[in-house]
Amino acid sequence: MPPRSRRENGEPLVVRAAVDRERHVTQVTSYGYFARRGPKRYVTVTPRPLRYWQYDPARPWVFVATALAVAAWLAFLGWRDGSAAVAGEAPLAIGLALVVVIGATARFTISDHAVSSDIAGLRQTSSFRVVPLVLISEVVPGRPPAGWPKARNRGGWWPGRRRISVRHLDLDGVTEKAFTVWVRDPAAVADALGRPLRD
Numbered sequence: 001m002p003p004r005s006r007r008e009n010g011e012p013l014v015v016r017a018a019v020d021r022e023r024h025v026t027q028v029t030s031y032g033y034f035a036r037r038g039p040k041r042y043v044t045v046t047p048r049p050l051r052y053w054q055y056d057p058a059r060p061w062v063f064v065a066t067a068l069a070v071a072a073w074l075a076f077l078g079w080r081d082g083s084a085a086v087a088g089e090a091p092l093a094i095g096l097a098l099v100v101v102i103g104a105t106a107r108f109t110i111s112d113h114a115v116s117s118d119i120a121g122l123r124q125t126s127s128f129r130v131v132p133l134v135l136i137s138e139v140v141p142g143r144p145p146a147g148w149p150k151a152r153n154r155g156g157w158w159p160g161r162r163r164i165s166v167r168h169l170d171l172d173g174v175t176e177k178a179f180t181v182w183v184r185d186p187a188a189v190a191d192a193l194g195r196p197l198r199d
Contacts, residue, residue, distance in 0.1 A: 013134065014173040020132035021171070024114035033107065033118070051110040051192035054184055056117075056155030058104035066097045108155055108181055110192040115166075117154050129154070131168050131179075138167040139190040140198045144178050151178040162186055166193065 011019070030039050030047035039047055070093045078086045107118045116130040144151045144165040151165055161182040170177050183189045190197035 012173070013169075014171065016134050017132040017169075017171055017173065020113040020134055021130050024111045024116060024130055024132070027111040027113065028109055028116065028118070035107070035109070048112055051112065052189055053107055053109045054155075056106040056108060056182075057158065058101050058106075059156060062101060062104045066100050070094065070097050106155055108183070110189070115193060129179075131166075132171075133194050135169040135171070135173070136166060136193050136195055137169070138198060139186075139193055139195045140165050140167075141186055144180065148178050149176045151180045154179050154181040157182050160184065164189060164197070 027047045028050070030043045030045075031037075031050060032040055035050055035053045073093055074086050074090060077089050104119065109116055109118060110133075112133075114130050114132040115136075141162065141164055143163065144167070148165070148167055157163075161184055163180055163182050164186045165178060165180045167176065167178045169175065181189075187197050
C-alpha cells in the first residue's frame with residue numbers, strides 16, 4: 001500500500017503535493033525545451049539541475065494522421081489542378097507535416113519535486129501530467145504487476161529503452177494510479193524518482 005499520511009513540516013500530503021507541483025513547474029519552465037543547453041538566459045534565479053529527462057518521439061497515430069492529411073491534400077490538388085500543382089505544393093505540405101511531428105515530440109522530465117510529460121508544441125502552457133514525487137510509492141521494471149490500477153502509457157517504445165511501471169497517488173492523495181514509460185536507464189530513473197527499483 002502506498003503511504004497516505006506522509007508529512008513534511010506538518011503539512012498534509014495533498015498540500016505538499018500541490019506545493020511540489022508548483023515548484024516542479026517553476027523548475028522545469030526555467031529550462032528551454034532542450035534541457036542540455038541549461039537554464040534560459042533571462043531566468044533571474046539559477047534553477048537546480050533537472051534530475052532526468054529524455055525525449056520521446058510523437059505517437060504512431062500522429063505520424064499516420066499527418067501522413068494521411070498530406071496525402072489527401074496532395075491528392076485533392078492533383079485531382080483539381082494537376083500534377084504541376086502537386087509538385088509546387090509538396091515541399092510546403094511536407095514542411096508542415098514535419099512541424100506537426102516535431103511539435104508532437106514529448107519530453108519526460110524529473111525535477112527535484114515531480115515528474116511530468118511536456119509536449120514541444122505546447123511548451124508555453126507549462127507541464128502537464130505532473131505527478132509530485134511525494135505521491136510516488138513504487139517503481140518496478142516491465143509491466144505493472146497484478147493488483148495495480150490500470151496504467152497509462154507515457155511515450156512509446158524506442159530502440160535501447162526498457163519499460164518501467166510507476167505506482168502513485170492522484171493529487172487528491174487517495175486515488176491510486178499508475179503509468180508506464182520506456183526509459184534509457186531504469187535504475188537512474190527510479191533513483192531520480194526517489195524510489196528503489198523493485199525486482
